[in-house]
């Protein structure tokens with residue numbers, strides 16, 4: 001009799017769970033081969049980024065042993081009045097963490113497999129998630145009970161995001177997650193290489209403290225998509241500790257741009273289309289396509305000259321909808337502070353791509369409505385194709401000496 005009651009209860013829970021997950025359009029599962037690689041940071045920023053794009057999002061912190069998400073969202077230790085209601089941290093973002101249901105946040109959670117499985121199923125079945133565009137699930141590291149429970153109960157998943165670090169062991173760490181995703185029929189949305197290089201807070205330049213590119217190489221070798229390299233940025237820790245995710249502050253820096261790019265790619269992959277807002281950002285125009293004029297300093301008409309202030313000429317590529325309409329070479333006036341930004345503004349240039357430049361010069365270009373991309377070297381054609389393919393981002397100054405035009409970083 002008692003056994004039948006248990007079976008009935010389980011069947012009822014399965015029905016509620018199914019009804020709940022059917023109301024969620026897209027599901028993204030964030031996982032990693034090992035701990036401490038920034039999985040929760042990536043999951044939180046993805047969820048918040050989707051919410052900022054106007055999507056209705058639920059973030060499920062399924063990391064039974066180290067639920068960090070409440071800390072990152074400033075709701076650590078908050079008591080939930082009604083345990084069936086998720087915590088609303090933004091008008092578009094609801095959060096549920098296992099930490100809501102245990103005593104102190106300092107208490108270690110020691111649960112065995114069946115208890116973990118039961119708790120996660122309950123969060124899916126009995127929390128009032130409502131209609132959602134996305135559910136983002138932050139899994140504990142590895143491939144244990146929790147990932148299995150999620151994969152078996154959440155229904156069709158858009159895919160997994162695998163977070164790793166830049167070192168060589170990334171391949172080893174990612175392999176298990178890739179295998180696990182494939183075994184459970186979860187498509188892989190891509191690998192994120194986190195803590196990849198360090199962004200100098202003084203000049204914004206990227207320094208590769210550890211090795212770089214492990215995650216990217218792992219993606220290549222495992223034949224899966226690479227979503228991007230997120231640098232180590234002190235602002236990410238500060239944001240995490242302040243209770244608002246990094247993407248919320250979007251400081252216009254490299255890491256913020258990469259996070260936003262990842263969110264964008266996930267939307268494209270999940271929904272098969274780019275957001276209208278992003279299209280506008282790409283074209284700079286809410287109507288038709290905008291013609292862009294992209295300038296490179298050059299001395300030989302082939303390669304990018306790293307020092308924009310001392311180039312013989314500027315190559316200007318006129319581009320529309322990713323196609324080069326024309327190329328011209330113009331001779332600049334003698335270099336004096338402020339002269340070249342004004343000159344290029346008059347030439348209707350929108351973007352300058354070069355090797356190095358001081359912050360003061362960058363600011364003057366910005367005040368002349370010209371975007372600056374730094375760290376470029378080699379053939380202009382390759383760099384332009386990288387830019388048009390969306391793979392080029394500003395890496396800070398490419399040169400490692402002080403610029404006469406006020407590059408002041410002394411790291």
Ligand SMILES: Nc1ncnc2c1ncn2[C@@H]1O[C@H](COP(=O)(O)OP(=O)(O)OP(=O)(O)O)[C@@H](O)[C@H]1O
Pocket residue numbers: 032034035036037038039040041042063066068140141194195196230231232233234236237238240
């Ligand atoms: N790109 C980054 N730059 C600087 N700090 C970062 C970055 N990514 C994560 N961190 C910091 O590293 C710490 C660990 O990150 P996080 O909790 O996201 O890792 P995790 O992989 O989820 O860990 P766990 O194994 O406990 O689940 C946090 O303090 C976070 O703020």
